[in-house]
Amino acid sequence: MKRAKLFQFSIMNGLLEGLYESEKTIGEIAEHGDFGLGTFNGMDGEMVAYNGEFYQIKADGTSSKANMSQKTPFASVTNFKADIVHEITESINKEGLDQLMKQLTPGPNLFYAIHLEGYFSTVRTRTVSKQHKPYKKFMLAVNDQKEFVFHDKQGLLAGFYSPDYMQGITVAGYHLHFITELRNGGGHTLDFMMEKGKVEIQILEDYEIELPSNEKFINANLGGDRSKEIEFTEG
Ligand SMILES: [Zn+2]
Known part of the structure; x- marks a missing residue:
């Protein structure tokens, strides 16, 4: 059986360092997967991809289809095909999802693509506001983020579980x-509370990172333990 791969463009520590631009287009990201997440140049909202459709969620919480020529400083995608499907009949939040993942997956040291779809009584989100040059580090940029609470919505969550040892890379x-x-x-x-729906999980055993080739990335200071910063910025 073909091993499923997570494709990632750039690394999380790059965003923390304020590297918010690259030449990589959403169209190029889409060549590596139909499902995933990321952001846009200038941190202009959140990116979510499902079924080959890429969306841009703006700082006011609204979303629209992304243009394939838009550029991204960070994205993670895979070609989604569920290995595990689980019906949700009792409400589940972020912590409940973690418990469920422990039951359903082989273990914590592989990557997993996760798709939850159904009826959510609440979803608490944030979206960073578009940043302007000179770019501030992410720790400061999140001061411009707006939080939203969605109530009683049909919808989906798309994203990934990554092992602890990957902190900073992702x-x-x-x-x-x-x-x-x-x-x-x-x-x-x-955070979220899903009342009814399903969880689909794909096991990802292969991992590919493409690094930006721009001068800023190549020479930035991207080392050190930034777990605290990631916990603060990614919540
Ligand atoms: Zn995010």
Whole structure:
């Protein structure tokens, strides 16, 4: 059986360092997967991809289809095909999802693509506001983020679980973006309560990172333990 691969463009520590631009287009990202998440140049909202459709969620919480020529400083995608499907009959939040993942998956040291779809009584999201040059580091840029609470929505969460040892390269643990069924709102998910629906999980054993080749990235200081910063910025 072919091993499923997570494709990632750039690294999380790059965003923390304020590297908010690259030449990589959403169209190029889409060549590596139909499902995933990321952001846009200038941190102009959150990106979520499902079924080959890429959406941009703006700082006001509204969303629209992304243009394939838009550029991104960070994105993670895969070609989604569920290995595990689980019906949700009792409400589940972020912590409940973690418990469920422990039951359903082989273990914490592989990557997993996660798709939750159904009826959500609440979803708490945030979306960073578009940043202007000179770019501030992410720790400061999140001061411009807006939080939203969606109530009683059909919709989906798309994203990934990444092992602890990957912190800094990506976001360790859960990173999920929300979009409503009508595709008119969403954001980076802080917490949620799904009442009914299903969880689909894909096991990802291969991992590919493409690094930006621009001068800023190549020479930036991207080392050090930034777990605290990631916990603060990614919630
Ligand atoms: Zn996010």
